[in-house]
Amino acid sequence: MLFKQTISTLPYNQWLTNDTENKRLLRFCAIVMIISFAWIKYVYPYPNFMPPDSFSYIKAAADNEFINMWPIGYSKFLRLISVFTHSDITLVTLQYFLLIASVLYFLFTVRYLLSPGKWLFRIVFTISIANPLLPHIANFVSSDCLFASLSLTWFTQLLWILYKQKLLIIHAVIITLALMTRFSALYYPLVSLLIIFIIPMSTKTRRLGMFAIIILLLGFISRTQYEYKVKTGTAQFSAFGGWQLAANALYGYAYSQRDEEKDVPYEFRLLHSLVNDHMDSIRHAKNRPDSEPGIYYLWDFKSPLVIYLHRKIPPNSKIPYFYDWSTVAPLYGKYGRWLTMQHPVAYLKHYAWPNLLRYYSPPPYFMGVYNMGNNSVDPITTTWFQWKNNRLSNRYNDAQIHIMNVFPVLLAIINPAYIVCILFFFAFGGIRHCNNTAKRIIACVLLVWLSNTLFSVISAPIELRYQIFPIVTTLPFFVLFLAWLIQSLIIESKPYKKHGSAIPKPTV
Template sequence: MPFKQWIWQDKENKQLLWFSIIIMIISFAWLKYVYPFPNFIPPDSNNYLEAANNNDFISIWPIGYSKFLRLISIFSRSHFVLVILQYLLLMGSVLYFLFSIRYLLSPGKWLFRALLTISIINPLLPHIANFVSSDCLFVALSLTWFTQLLWIIYQPKQKLLLLHAIVLLLAFMVRFTAVWYPFFSIVLIALTNIPRRIKWVGIGAIALLLFLFIGRTQYEYKVKTGTVQYAAFGGWQLAANALYGYAHSQQDDPTSITWKYKELHILVNHHMDSLDHLVIRPDQKIGVYYLWNFKSPLRVYPVKSWKITTAPPSFFEQWATMAPYYASYGRWLIAKHPWSFIKHFIWPNLVRYYAPPAFFMEKYNLGNKQVDPIVVTWFDWTNNQLPTRAKNRDIRIANIFPNLLAILNPLFLISTIAFVGSKSFRRCNKISKRIVSCMGLVWFSNAFFSVLSAPIELRYQLFPFVITLSFSTLFISSLIMSLSQESETNKKQVALISETAM
């Protein structure tokens, strides 16, 4: 039976969908009772709103979420409408993924019921939907992208490939993390056994849409900042990451520093000297210190560079203009001190991947009771107060999940290895084997890129959390069933031998 027909005509599916809707209503009602207003992450939320208000095409962060806010504002400026739309998109993508798993892999009835219930009642989902941030939208798009990959493996039709290219573009616009998605999709489509014409239509659609968006973005950067680049944030992030490694290295002799980076690097050395005299260093743990703290050499250097200018450019123009230089400096610093970078940035970030800290998710509006003027302007509020019905602004439920992921991630690795090496995997059909392989590759690709790109937080890992939980459950269930069947077979064989002997 076709998937759409199967969804609406199967009695079990209807009951599960109604059950999911009831849980969603209860979860959302609870969320909005405790937190009547959205959650904000300064400066991220403010920047998204300012870019939406100005209808910009480029910004500090990817422009996709600002365009989403702009689109919603055509119909309503209500914060309630924004949050409920984000929640519906997120939960819709979760249900699309889960029912696709049921259709494609046929897990047991009670196993799927348990998996659906655990996924739907996940308290992080309504909380992430309550943020004025790109996180919720990106999780929804990533889940849709991944689910489409499973359908491409199963039944790659031209319409699906074109829709996949659109979803891929949207994810690419919303978060820089999606930079590896197109490569994964193109390789998967190239390896799929479909007519060459359809294959090239799918790959061509992805390439064309991304080429047009990247080209337009680079043009906007050229016009506004005089530099040709795609993501200015990447240059700053690379330099900030590199400084966490260099902070624990022996300082370079100023005479050995290449002239291109000499002035900046001397400033960095002075800053490291000042940090050495502190009892508690602000860069003791990887985070946002070198990126956003006003005392960071990366923030001080542009101010010194433009201090003599009679009409200094805007903050964004300064910020974007420095990005290519910082990207080059970051690569040079990492190449010069590779082992220190691995030890003091990659390794701590790898640890954070297995147990991502809650950070922004553990405190409502970072504990602040007020919001910035752009929030008041955008949502047409009468004041800047942000009241809640909670006793304090701690979101305590979020603190459970770092420990949960510390268990889940190793469990996924162990169960995947055990399942692939078991008889259960060998008995799977080709489609199921390819789906399992796709899941493993997506998990490793996400882990590799996350660890290398930026300090990891819980809100960045909700997409892998949802799919990891589901596949871990499926693998463990299959292994238990296989062991149970082998035990029953052994008992029957022993009984048969005993009867024969008698």
């Protein structure tokens, strides 16, 4: 029965290669991959670009930078591929292959450790592999696909660490790569260190695992801070993080009672004066640009954060904009934290709560429009991919990717249903009938799911492309919990035998 089955006695590698059902599933996966990728490249011959993100990644790769507006990991990935080829088809193909490989690693680990029924797992497998989000996200020149692949690998390794304490050094490397690729991975080392600390293992193994994670992360963080200090004059880990903290806080303050400049710490007064002037100017506007969490306060030229930057540091064509942009980031980070603490209720009501709703029904945004409707790219892109011109095209001359509009509605149903299934699972005592490995896996799934929800909600405005990792991990466990609930109800509804037989308890 589900969550109670005995794990195969065969080693994982031997089980994976010798099991007949696994071979069928891999053949099916190969067919789906070929069809999906061929369809994507037929309809959208060029990769999908997100200005300015994609062009910034490419420029950082071309200049071999170590810091950038966005985490540097994806630019280093582009740089590595360029050693062998500049082909955009190769890039997208490799991204899709890495994503599918990480999904397969996750799915076969679930099958090996939890042993769901054959047809139940076939359903899980089909839903996961045929998910149209996968080829679409792989077609982007952005960190989303690579980050999803690394995140799935990280999560799957956690499951193996819970079962048998292996892969600790590789696990530390994956965490570091994930953090280099996107700062959404900031909670990954905390989850990993907690699990390594609490599960039974030898002291030597525990220290090795924790030491490897800490040392690698400290090395990357220190090098990043050093680069910022040398190039911008300020030692920091993420300039974007400072801007994001301030922008998030402004969504709450926009609907709060005004704080006078004289009541604000001295270092924030000039910035806060611009913020107050801006809030006064839009307070009675019919169509407020900050009506929902988004990118307005980060990038719009009317944003008080952008205005303050240009007043504090006049534009200089000889100095890269990124360096000036980074200089004010530490101040913005401190201001954002201060403003949030001053207006916590407004922050929760006007930023965190709307963002939480978007977490369970993420809007498509960039994923919903091919190249944002643009028919050309920046010259840096043409040079990088060695194209003859900068023109873009698609097969049907329709920039809208209509299938993406299905996912906000679908996820608005699946995510609440997933929560309900989890609650019923615990309410009906399902956890008591699980084997030890299943108990650990379920605890890990819930820990990662809750951590991702909390961090996503407070870190940045949510959209569909940011949620590939939680979607891929939620769907299989939603099906498993739902199957357990259905089987439990079937067992309860069956008339039990007389002659003193006990009422059957759900053990699926």
